[in-house]
Amino acid sequence: MSDAIPTIAEAGRQIAAKELSPVELTRACLARLHALDGELHAFVHVTEERALAEARAAERVITAGGPKGPLHGIPIGLKDIVDTKGIPTTCGSKFLQDNIPDTDAACTEKLAAAGSVLIGKLTTHEFADGGPSFDLPAPPARNPWNTAHFTAGSSSGTGAAVAAGLILGGIGTDTGGSIRGPAALCGIAGIKPTYGLVSRAGVAPAAYSLDHIGPMAWTAEDCALMLQALAGHDPRDPASASRPLPNFTALLGGGIKGLKIGVIHHFHEVDHKVSDGTRRGIDSALATFRDLGAELREVQLSPLPDWAACGSLISITERAAAYEEWTRTRLGDFSERMRSRLMLGALVSGVDYVQAVRRRRELRAELQQAMKGLDVVLTATQPSEAAKIDEVPKWDLFDRPNFTMPFNVAGYPAISICAGFGAGGLPVAIQLVGKPFQEPTLFRIADAFEKATPFRGERPALVTARAAA
Amino acid sequence: MRSDINDSALDYLLARAGLDLTNEQKVELKTVHVALAEMAERVRKPRGRMAEPAHGYGFAEEDLA
Numbered sequence: 001m002s003d004a005i006p007t008i009a010e011a012g013r014q015i016a017a018k019e020l021s022p023v024e025l026t027r028a029c030l031a032r033l034h035a036l037d038g039e040l041h042a043f044v045h046v047t048e049e050r051a052l053a054e055a056r057a058a059e060r061v062i063t064a065g066g067p068k069g070p071l072h073g074i075p076i077g078l079k080d081i082v083d084t085k086g087i088p089t090t091c092g093s094k095f096l097q098d099n100i101p102d103t104d105a106a107c108t109e110k111l112a113a114a115g116s117v118l119i120g121k122l123t124t125h126e127f128a129d130g131g132p133s134f135d136l137p138a139p140p141a142r143n144p145w146n147t148a149h150f151t152a153g154s155s156s157g158t159g160a161a162v163a164a165g166l167i168l169g170g171i172g173t174d175t176g177g178s179i180r181g182p183a184a185l186c187g188i189a190g191i192k193p194t195y196g197l198v199s200r201a202g203v204a205p206a207a208y209s210l211d212h213i214g215p216m217a218w219t220a221e222d223c224a225l226m227l228q229a230l231a232g233h234d235p236r237d238p239a240s241a242s243r244p245l246p247n248f249t250a251l252l253g254g255g256i257k258g259l260k261i262g263v264i265h266h267f268h269e270v271d272h273k274v275s276d277g278t279r280r281g282i283d284s285a286l287a288t289f290r291d292l293g294a295e296l297r298e299v300q301l302s303p304l305p306d307w308a309a310c311g312s313l314i315s316i317t318e319r320a321a322a323y324e325e326w327t328r329t330r331l332g333d334f335s336e337r338m339r340s341r342l343m344l345g346a347l348v349s350g351v352d353y354v355q356a357v358r359r360r361r362e363l364r365a366e367l368q369q370a371m372k373g374l375d376v377v378l379t380a381t382q383p384s385e386a387a388k389i390d391e392v393p394k395w396d397l398f399d400r401p402n403f404t405m406p407f408n409v410a411g412y413p414a415i416s417i418c419a420g421f422g423a424g425g426l427p428v429a430i431q432l433v434g435k436p437f438q439e440p441t442l443f444r445i446a447d448a449f450e451k452a453t454p455f456r457g458e459r460p461a462l463v464t465a466r467a468a469a
Numbered sequence: 470m471r472s473d474i475n476d477s478a479l480d481y482l483l484a485r486a487g488l489d490l491t492n493e494q495k496v497e498l499k500t501v502h503v504a505l506a507e508m509a510e511r512v513r514k515p516r517g518r519m520a521e522p523a524h525g526y527g528f529a530e531e532d533l534a
Binding site for chain 2 (some may be wrong): 308309327328399
């Protein structure tokens with residue numbers, strides 16, 4: 001096979017046509033992993049023998065009767081807060097270094113049932129919060145576009161591994177932006193689906209009412225293919241939605257002429273002013289959408305710090321409750337950054353929490369009202385290109401309201417896609433937000449943008465240099 | 470707007486949370502307390518006592534079986 005890294009959609013078509021062997025595809029991913037992960041630290045556990053066995057099994061089945069779907073034989077990875085039966089699941093923490101689950105998480109089961117090939121477990125901030133940390137058992141993941149820089153988190157390993165082609169897709173989790181942030185800084189696509197669409201069963205909690213599980217991949221189309229396998233009701237998750245599933249790729253290729261995109265300019269131009277590079281990426285994206293026939297409208301919401309305050313108070317409190325026992329008895333065993341986050345729980349009262357949850361209802365109603373007559377809204381995903389990994393502020397939470405938390409607060413689906421590159425050569429991104437359970441529309445618009453722009457044609461230099469060597 | 474937290478108030482909150490922190494950790498918490506208190510003020514709006522929180526409680530199919 002060639003050195004080009006296929007998307008899931010491309011590989012799936014080639015596998016179905018018997019032009020690509022799942023074994024060769026898996027070997028190519030493993031070869032890149034062995035060449036690059038010493039620098040990237042995207043993986044904490046590689047399941048090489050299992051992956052090759054799964055790939056061989058997939059090849060046998062496909063040869064005999066064709067693939068069971070577009071993920072059959074596709075190499076993937078799972079964030080290391082996702083339970084995997086018989087495979088270490090450490091949550092990036094000293095607490096769980098010897099933890100080997102005896103059951104799979106719901107998303108693990110679903111991706112396995114779809115025939116995907118598990119390459120291994122991916123680096124995460126400890127229990128999906130607080131990084132980058134240098135005092136954990138494993139080092140933080142590095143950005144493939146420049147390894148001196150941060151990936152964002154907490155699905156840091158998934159972002160790095162997908163961008164570098166060590167896997168074709170992976171699982172991230174998102175409590176305030178942990179899928180969309182790494183997707184943005186690593187130049188890939190990542191979707192936080194509607195709250196309740198993908199089961200959280202078997203995934204370590206960060207904050208119960210804000211936690212979402214979702215796919216990260218090179219393109220929006222690949223995310224749609226993965227979401228098709230992941231979505232669905234699960235009685236093990238008390239928040240799981242019970243409703244018919246759409247075909248998530250049904251609207252791809254339909255064009256976006258006449259669709260209405262609301263732009264929340266004040267989020268990224270006033271409330272938290274983005275860098276010049278990110279601003280250029282957003283403005284250029286808006287011009288592209290206009291050229292493709294979409295109608296742009298201005299949207300006004302409550303200031304970003306209102307959303308951040310609501311989400312942060314809920315997140316701090318629910319996390320403190322989830323990890324209270326260890327916080328009380330073994331606080332020193334957490335990383336320094338996680339420890340500091342957990343300590344905050346002592347400063348939030350029960351009344352503060354309930355007021356935040358009451359505010360949440362108001363903010364969600366506000367977004368619902370603002371989106372009437374619109375198909376999606378748009379803002380930044382991240383304020384700038386990735387910072388250097390040793391210059392990430394510890395108290396970002398208070399210093400800079402993030403662009404992703406509002407849609408965890410609302411539970412609305414939101415996707416980050418690459419919108420170009422900044423002056424430093426690192427990716428910049430836009431975030432598109434849909435109405436609940438309207439992921440097909442999000443994918444339609446994101447896919448149209450990716451196909452109209454050249455950014456999916458460029459992989460990190462580190463990857464192309466190794467391929468040429 | 471709530472102001473800086475004093476040592477005895479912080480000690481009370483930490484004791485209630487079951488946390489035994491070093492002096493350095495207490496100093497750090499005090500530095501971020503104001504920002505956290507500002508967040509707590511931001512979520513308070515004149516909404517009256519009837520405004521419900523976002524979380525509802527519904528019966529599952531299993532309850533109805």
